[in-house]
Amino acid sequence: MNRPLRRDAQRNRDALVEAAKQVLAERGIEAPLEAVAKRAGVAIGTLYRHFPERGDLIDAVLDEKVATWTEVARQALAADDAWAGLVEFLERTCEMQAKDRAFTELACLSHQNDRTEINRLIHQLAERAQRAGALRHDVGPVDLAFFVMANSRVAEADPEQWRRHFTLMLDALRAEPRGGPAA
Amino acid sequence: MNRPLRRDAQRNRDALVEAAKQVLAERGIEAPLEAVAKRAGVAIGTLYRHFPERGDLIDAVLDEKVATWTEVARQALAADDAWAGLVEFLERTCEMQAKDRAFTELACLSHQNDRTEINRLIHQLAERAQRAGALRHDVGPVDLAFFVMANSRVAEADPEQWRRHFTLMLDALRAEPRGGPAA
DNA sequence: TCGAATTCGAGGGATACCCTCGACTTAGGA
DNA sequence: TCCTAAGTCGAGGGTATCCCTCGAATTCGA
Numbered sequence: 360m361n362r363p364l365r366r367d368a369q370r371n372r373d374a375l376v377e378a379a380k381q382v383l384a385e386r387g388i389e390a391p392l393e394a395v396a397k398r399a400g401v402a403i404g405t406l407y408r409h410f411p412e413r414g415d416l417i418d419a420v421l422d423e424k425v426a427t428w429t430e431v432a433r434q435a436l437a438a439d440d441a442w443a444g445l446v447e448f449l450e451r452t453c454e455m456q457a458k459d460r461a462f463t464e465l466a467c468l469s470h471q472n473d474r475t476e477i478n479r480l481i482h483q484l485a486e487r488a489q490r491a492g493a494l495r496h497d498v499g500p501v502d503l504a505f506f507v508m509a510n511s512r513v514a515e516a517d518p519e520q521w522r523r524h525f526t527l528m529l530d531a532l533r534a535e536p537r538g539g540p541a542a
Numbered sequence: 543m544n545r546p547l548r549r550d551a552q553r554n555r556d557a558l559v560e561a562a563k564q565v566l567a568e569r570g571i572e573a574p575l576e577a578v579a580k581r582a583g584v585a586i587g588t589l590y591r592h593f594p595e596r597g598d599l600i601d602a603v604l605d606e607k608v609a610t611w612t613e614v615a616r617q618a619l620a621a622d623d624a625w626a627g628l629v630e631f632l633e634r635t636c637e638m639q640a641k642d643r644a645f646t647e648l649a650c651l652s653h654q655n656d657r658t659e660i661n662r663l664i665h666q667l668a669e670r671a672q673r674a675g676a677l678r679h680d681v682g683p684v685d686l687a688f689f690v691m692a693n694s695r696v697a698e699a700d701p702e703q704w705r706r707h708f709t710l711m712l713d714a715l716r717a718e719p720r721g722g723p724a725a
Numbered sequence: 726t727c728g729a730a731t732t733c734g735a736g737g738g739a740t741a742c743c744c745t746c747g748a749c750t751t752a753g754g755a
Numbered sequence: 756t757c758c759t760a761a762g763t764c765g766a767g768g769g770t771a772t773c774c775c776t777c778g779a780a781t782t783c784g785a
Contacts (some may be wrong), residue, residue, distance in 0.1 A: 365783055368731060391773060402733045407775065467699055498710060505707040508699055509692035516650055516691055524688040527681060531714035548752055551762060574742060585764045590744065 372409045374399040379420045383461035388417065390461075424462050425469075425477065428452065432480035442493030445484050446529065452507050457514035457521050467511060470504040495534050506532070555592050557582040562603045566644035571600065573644075607645050608652075608660065611635065615663035625676030628667050629712065635690050640697035640704050650694060653687040678717050689715070 364372065378399035382390045392413060396406040410416035431451045438444030456463040469477060481500050488494035506528065514521040547555065561582035565573045575596060579589040593599035614634045621627030639646040652660060664683050671677035689711065697704040 365730060367783065371732085392775090393773075403774095404734065404776080405732055408731070411775095413774070467695070470699070501703070502707065502710060505696045505700075505703075508695050509707065509711075512650070512691050512695035513688045516653070517688075520684070520688075524685065524692065527685060528692075528711055528714050531711050548761060550752065554763085575744090576742075586743095587745080587765065588763055591762070594744095596743070 368409075371399065371401050371405055374401060375406055375409055375416065376419065379416050380423075383417065383420055384459040387460040388421070388464050392416070421461065421465060424455075424459070424465060428455065428462070428466070429477050429480065431455075432477055432484065436480060436484055436487070441488040441491035442533075445488040445494060448481075448484055449503070449506060449529075450525065453510045453514065453521060453525055456507070456511040457518050460515075463511045463515070467508050470501070470508070489534075493534055494532055498532060502532075551592075554582065554584050554588055558584060558589055558592055558599065559602065562599050563606075566600065566603055567642040570643040571604070571647050575599070604644065604648060607642070607648060611638065611645070611649070612660050612663065614638075615660055615667065619663060619667055619670070624671040624674035625716075628671040628677060631664075631667055632686070632689060632712075633708065636693045636697065636704060636708055639690070639694040640701050643698075646694045646698070650691050653684070653691070672717075676717055677715055681715060685715075 363369075375395065379395045382395045382398050386394065392406055393403055395416070396403045399406070406416070410419075432448055435444040435448035435451075438447060452466065456466060469475060472478075478500070481503055485494060485498070485500050485503055489496050509528070510521060510525055513524045546552075558578065562578045565578045565581050569577065575589055576586055578599070579586045582589070589599070593602075615631055618627040618631035618634075621630060635649065639649060652658060655661075661683070664686055668677060668681070668683050668686055672679045692711070693704055693708055696707045
């Protein structure tokens with residue numbers, strides 16, 4: 360098997376992954392790898408030694424983001440109150456978007472391919488909140504996807520005030536108008 | 543003074559402006575001028591003969607879009623019913639965004655520089671709808687800007703279904719919950 | 726100490742735009 | 756009809772941005 364990396368190599372590899380997270384968050388999925396190498400304090404050739412194909416590094420980072428997001432949805436589904444769980448999911452998702460451009464791009468695309476774990480969870484969150492009578496029953500998972508996508512643009516344009524829009528729009532989802540049962 | 547253009551030159555000039563409208567609508571403000579020339583059925587050199595500096599052509603197209611948008615706002619302000627006028631403005635704006643990427647970019651930026659005619663009109667639309675008791679009074683012009691920006695991302699992702707999101711979110715703006723006075 | 730592993734970064738290759746310019750074409754007045 | 760000024764063409768030079776490679780230099784660690 361492949362022997363362990365030399366210590367300096369391991370350090371550089373870790374730095375590259377960390378740098379990639381930051382750079383993708385700031386500049387999106389299309390960020391140049393040179394920027395990642397620079398952020399990691401490493402030459403471009405070193406990046407390619409560790410991650411021979413573009414995408415190797417980026418996929419690694421993206422996979423982790425998806426995992427985190429999925430975990431957020433799972434936690435939300437475990438909340439006692441269905442409405443509170445849904446709001447928690449939406450809010451944390453919007454928050455991640457405000458801080459991470461790559462995540463935004465990813466989240467906006469994710470509603471394309473259905474069948475993913477995250478989409479299953481969103482579906483469950485919506486249904487559960489409807490059964491509890493907290494979420495309007497004329498909305499579906501697609502509306503939650505739109506809600507999240509919509510907020511991402513606001514967060515992009517004004518990273519400080521997205522919560523203002525978020526709070527307002529939440530009122531459109533509530534079954535009980537304005538300050539409903541769980542508000 | 544400059545004598546009138548030769549007839550073929552005038553035809554090309556018109557074709558260029560029309561092509562620019564289409565191409566910018568499809569590809570956004572950053573669209574390459576080569577694409578415009580191609581669409582107009584004209585060589586790139588001809589484009590530069592008519593519009594020596596990049597921006598000359600683009601600004602012309604953009605100015606017209608702003609004018610159209612402003613006119614939409616004016617008409618909305620002239621509507622008898624304040625709420626109906628506001629909704630008309632929002633809907634037509636969102637519709638324009640769904641069809642025109644350059645307009646979307648423009649509209650998303652426009653809330654930066656205040657003091658523009660369009661922003662004054664939006665301000666008036668909001669105030670008028672509030673005085674009529676139709677628009678929540680805890681929302682302001684900034685929320686309308688967010689509303690429009692938010693919708694633009696939905697329209698981008700799914701040009702067919704933006705109205706679904708639009709209609710739903712409108713409920714968050716209404717003073718009277720769900721199917722209020724003017725709905 | 727010494728060799729294998731690792732790092733460095735200049736630079737070749739690709740792509741995408743911008744815009745120019747000199748040869749060619751054409752409208753339209755004399 | 757002819758002639759010339761106006762207009763058109765499009766290859767190509769300039770710039771920028773990224774991708775990725777490779778041989779020389781460096782460094783770890785047995």
